[in-house]
Amino acid sequence: MEYRSNATKFNHDDVIDLDHYREAIRERGLAPARSKEEWLTSEWKEIAARIGAGATAHASRLSGESKPKPQSPESMRVAAIGELLQGYRRDKVASSDYYGRMAA
């Protein structure tokens, strides 16, 4: 199935299930397994600090609430991908030699 927006075009057949990515995060120790409550506290605080108070306040107004609710499935999936990529980057930077070559 293929769908389009103004600027995007995707082949839906390429879409893959991301549940195993979160599992991979736990297995590889890239991030500690967190309960939903922990996502709502520590993670939210981290994100809020990073994006700044202005955007956070605006996001709260947009969502019509003063306290964050459980993460949406989409947020969880995208956050999982981001965490994995950050872990891969850290590993790659650490394993590259002084000539910028990537370790085998």
Next chain:
Amino acid sequence: MGLFKKITSLIVGDDTQVNPRATAVAPIKRLTDRDLLKLESKIGSTLFGPIPKGHRREFFCLDESTWIWHEEWRDDRGVDRQMSTRYEVHPKGILKVTEGPRYRFLEGQELANFVTATELYYEKVSRDIYRRDPRTGLEFA
């Protein structure tokens, strides 16, 4: 320094940090996050179909909670144009931030498209740059 300026600096570099003598010889240095972001962005820019002639596109995961779409082109009147969009991961959803700044949570087809783009990005970047199996996270033998 504003975020968009930081992003631009990440993408195109910062002249104030360039040592001309160093660039004349082999790059004797470790890979940096910026090097990897540029490699990732090269793949990310291909996820949305052909790039129009004269356009330059960047799409990459800046950190755990931020994705960037940056596009530059010259319009019909010869004026250089650019557009940067930041996507932030929030507990409530994905917040789209465009210059202005304007804020809006993604929804509907646009949200589905964005999530799909990040999945494809992960799939391709894992394989092509980090040489890892995207399903297990393990490095290829």
